[in-house]
Amino acid sequence: MKNLLIALFTILCFSVANAQNFSFDYGKVSKADIDLKEYDKDKTAEAVVIYDKGSSYFRQNINSGFDLIFERSKRIKILKEAGIEYAEIEIPFYREGNIYEKIYDLKACTYNFEDGRLNRTELQADSWNDEIYNDYWMVRKIAMPNVKAGSIIEFTYKISSQYVFNLRDWEFQSKIPTIYSEYTAAMIPFYEYIYLAQRTGTSLKKESYTDKSSHEFARIEYKDVINKFLMRDIPAFNSEDYITSINDYIIKLDFQLAKINYPNGGDKEIMTTWPNLIKEYSDHPNFGKYVKKCEKSASKIIDLDALKDKTTKDKFDYIVSYVKNNYSWNEYNGKYSSKSVNDILKDKYGNAADLNLLTIGLLRAAGIEATPVLISTRENGKVSDNYPFAHYFNYVILMANIDGKNVLSDATNSNVANNRIPSRCINDKGLIINPDQDVKWIGLQCKFPSISALDFTIDPAKETSNVMVRSFASEYKAFRLKSIIGDDKNKLDDYLEERDYKIDRADFSEISDKSKEFRYEYDLTMTPELINEKLYIKPFLNKSLQDNPLNQPSRSYPIDMTYPTKSILTSNIIIPEGYELDYQPENYKIKNNLFELNYSVEQIEDRIRVILLTDFKESVYDASDYSKIQFYFNEIVKRGNEKIVLKKI
Structure with missing residues (x-):
């Protein structure tokens, strides 16, 4: 993979200096931390990580073996109200059966500078919840106390693990910018690891050296080899729709146990084929x-x-x-x-x-x-x-x-x-x-398009407009609706009430292939938009795409839509007695190997038919196609929200 670098620990040097006099030590808040009101490198940031420091090292245990210890300290400045969500902390820890990694020395507090004083609110002991994530991982969830815009939060903890394969990975990047991030791994000769560096580029600073202190295990004297990794001024990862996992694209280090060297001279290869x-x-x-x-x-x-x-x-x-x-x-x-x-x-x-x-x-x-x-x-x-x-x-x-x-x-x-x-x-x-x-x-890619279709019949009038809607979905669009609604009429009513106007009637339509289709229909009433005796009608109500999901100026990772999607919106608008067509949008087409859009408007006697067909032909688009896909979404939003205007004769 071109964005991954595999390497053994190398000897390089770097210097550590605290930019802008921020404090990178737990419990020591600096004036720069307090005065930070806006992050100059990203003025839109809702919060910023001032420092994130982690270290892993081995400690001999009473069972004549080693425990793997992980320590972490982190400080975050909450810059805006929206940044309060980053005061919800999660600490993952591993288990096999009833044998758990142990979290200890957990401390956390919130600082607020008020009335010329720095007030500190400590996290109360046991004020957290441990939740099961899957069969092997638990998560300790912590809600920091007394957090508001302007707060500084920080926490520190240690994890003791007997699972030596589980050397912690390190993520330098997150959804908010980071000023300083450092990870230290102290290696001993009995375990060899390799690491994958993802998207670190030339910004990652590395240093390796042998510690001066000596240790003894099984009558073997050894010294730790210290490996430090450091990055500064890491931008926020701007995630948007159509992405698999941010884990595929953020700046990080992944560690893998490669080999075990036994004190008696034997070894075991863990890095397999x-x-x-x-x-x-x-x-x-x-x-x-x-x-x-x-x-x-x-x-x-x-x-x-x-x-x-x-x-x-x-x-x-x-x-x-x-x-x-x-x-x-x-x-x-x-x-x-x-x-x-x-x-x-x-x-x-x-x-x-x-x-x-x-x-x-x-x-x-x-x-x-x-x-x-x-x-x-x-x-x-x-x-x-x-x-x-x-x-x-x-x-x-x-x-x-x-x-x-x-x-x-x-x-x-x-x-x-x-x-x-x-x-x-x-x-x-x-x-x-x-x-x-x-x-x-x-x-694992899906080549079959998942289709969604909505067919509207709109009978407009001055006071109320009656609308009949028929819905069809296939493949993954249908699977999703089945999971939400199933064959429960009450769930169908709830689903529509949450998303629509006043619903008069809703029911399931006959399904020809129950495994891959889902159909329903409903009636609704709405108040028409009447201005100066003219009726303004949105043919697809608000069911067409309202906003472009791709809003970044550029993108360095693929647009992953999971599966190809095809949408067909059809509207039949009945021209009421005493009215005639005043304005209709122009027909419009796009057709290439990536995408198709067909927008058409035509009057057939006393009805106006509007059709918007869109077809994303691939499940995954390369990052180089981002501007094209972004343009296609803009056109979908534009055409799907065009209005038909009827005027009095």
Whole structure:
């Protein structure tokens, strides 16, 4: 990857000087911190990180081993009311089963300069919440006290971990600018790490040196090798719509345990190869061996004899639907099963790996070639196939061979068609876990357009206008609506009331293909816009795009729309008696290999038909196409909000 640099620790020197006399030490607030009212390098900033300092080092424990200690201190100046959200702190910590990393020495406070005095409000002990993020990570959430525009907040904490593979990564960049960011990693000879530097460019300063103090472990004397990384004046990451995860694009360091050197002279390579990684997953008791157990238990779960005469596709649909309808996803991602086969059969719920690995076992028992595919969800970021890092992956889906064609599937959501994966899983590529073949990846991109269509019939009058609306959605647009509404009439009413005018009637329309379509219709009334005896009518009401989602002057990362999208808005406006057409917008077209827009207006007897068709033909656009895509959105906003004007005869 051109924006990633892989390197071993190198010896470089840098100097540390506190620009503008800001204090970079916890508990020591400077006059510059207090006087900061606006960040001169980004006057729009709602808050700014004054300093963010972290360090990782090893400490011998009572079990004749090492704990990995991580320390962090951070200070943020809240510049505007909107910046108060950055006073909500999250501290992630790892667990396996009931063995947790330990957070300790946690301190935090808020400073407010009032009436010529600096008032300090301490965070009260235990005034936080620990929440489960997934099967392996917890998050400690802290709401800082007494925060307002002008406040300074800071916090410090330590984490003790027995998981030496979990050397903390370091993010220099966030959604607000950072004045000073420093990370120190003290290495010992028993563990070797490599790191990936993402988008650091030439601004990253590095220094490595050997500490003067000596230590002894297993009768071996050693000294820490100190590695410092420093950056200044890091701009805010300006995130906008159509992005996978900011983790793919922010300035950061990722660390990976590469090798363990044992005191007795032996060693263990942790930095593996893709073939070895595939084999490790295939032999893992909560992955490959779990699939085999599910396959052996299949006859207790489904009637395999009843499937013998079915086609491969029918078997596939039956088994995937069976798991979706009989087992619930607990909304935790996962690449390993979290419970035994007996427990998943008894409990009827589990994480994504529990359900998908179970499905693979059932498919294999029915004679269908099925394989796990390791992926990283959109929120988790993209996988680099240059570096065989297991921590890239956080999810497993399945691939089945249906009549010679590979079909990707996922058993966590009954609202998604069996031959589709949830949109959260559409993220570049996945690794096929098959030890009997060469390393292979499969693209996760969706080539099928998701269509949304709205058909309006507007009968305008002076007092009220009656409108009938018919809605159609397919593919991922339909899957989303099914998840929100399902077949619940009350939920449909609530959904429309939140988004529309006064709804008079709403109901579901007949659906021809329930797996990939969603249809509904409703009636509404609205007060027309009447000025000087002229009726101004928006053909698509407020259902067309109102604002351009792309508002940056430029962009250095792709525009990822997840899947191709096509929208068709059609409006039939009945010309009321005593009125005639006074103004109609001009027809307009754009058509190329990236995008299509077709806007047309025509009068047919006593009706005016307006059609706006838009078609984004790709799921992902290169950053070099940003200005084009931005222009296309501008045109959608412009054409979709044009008005038809009727005047009295």
